[in-house]
Amino acid sequence: MTDGPEASLLVEELDEAIAVIRLNRPARLNALTREMVVELNEALAVIAVNRTVRAVILTGSGRGFCAGQDVAAADARNRTAPSGLVERYYxxxxxxGLVDRIRAMPQVVIAAVNGPCAGVGMALALAADIRLASRSARFLNAAVRLGLTAGESGMSYFLPRLIGASRAFEILITGRTVEAEEAERIGLVIRLTDDEALMDEAEALARQILVNSPFATEHxxxxxWQNVDAPSFTAAIELENRAQILASMTEDYKEATAAFIDRRPPRFQGK
Structure with missing residues (x-):
């Protein structure tokens, strides 16, 4: 990954516990090239194994979150050196893999959606654990208009689970735009902010998460995510019971109960 303000991907630290990943091609509304996909996969993998980082804010530079795949770059390849089946599938x-990494990483991922959020950019936002959006945000999966299916990078999995199957089907099959106000109303994002306040809101949310036990937050x-797909209520309860007993054996649980009785903030150690 190239360093400096001209890099197509910027990774910053607000402090040792909060990382910011910023897509950085503002002139192209942060549309993803193949090179950026490699860089973003690598950045997510590095952060995932950093146990000091507990929250990640994903956002875009300029006036957009991510316009999806860079269609101009794809068109240039199609005209000059079209990819074969094996290369395309790779x-x-x-x-x-980007959305798989976001879902699997132990850190809580907050998508701070600033402006247009389309295609694989929308998939990245859906894969995040929490979504905030500016009032200028717009969500769009126009794959059906480009001769492709709307089942892109986990979109057909995440969207029905977030807003319901019937509403998700209508959005995906028409390829229409979801404006910010509708996104908040249907639960696609938890709340809207003014554009200039979005990152402050995302940081405040991250810090609200950091006051809790690291083990409890991760688990x-x-x-x-696992119980979204639980085969039964019984299976979900079994998983909850296991995680709860594990949490009750941590030093942080003992500290939390002592702090509650002593009427003081807990001092979690992640143990």
Missing amino acids: WQEQFA TKRLV
Whole structure:
């Protein structure tokens, strides 16, 4: 990954516990090239094994979050050196791997959606654990208009689970735009902010998460995502019971109960 303000991907630290990943091609509304996909996969992998980082804010530079795949770059390849089946499938897996990494990483991922959020950019936002959006945000999966399916990078998995199957089907099959106000109303994002306040809101949310036990936070993320697909209520309860007993054996649980009785803030150590 290239360093400096001209890099197509910037990774910053607000402090040792909060990382910011910023897509940085503002002139192209942060549309993803193949090179950026490689860089973003690498950045997510590095952060995932950094146990000091507990929250990640994903956002874009300029007036957009991510316009999806860089269609101009794809068109240039199609005109000059079109990819064969094996190459296309490889890159499809690299794009889809981004959402898999976001979901699997132990850190809580907050998508701070500033402006247009389309295609694989929308998939990245859906894969995040929490979504905030500016009032200028717009969500769009126009794959059906480009001769492709709307099942892109986990979109057909995440969207029905977030807003319901019927509403998700209508959005994906028409390829229409979801404006910020609708996104908040249907639960696609938790709340809207003024554009200039978005990153402050995202940081405040991250810090609200940091006051809790690291073990409890990480395993709550695991529980929620795994129980979305639980085969039964009984299976979900079994998983919850296991995680709860494990949490009750940590030093942080003992510290939390002592702090509650002593009426003081807990001092979690992640143990």
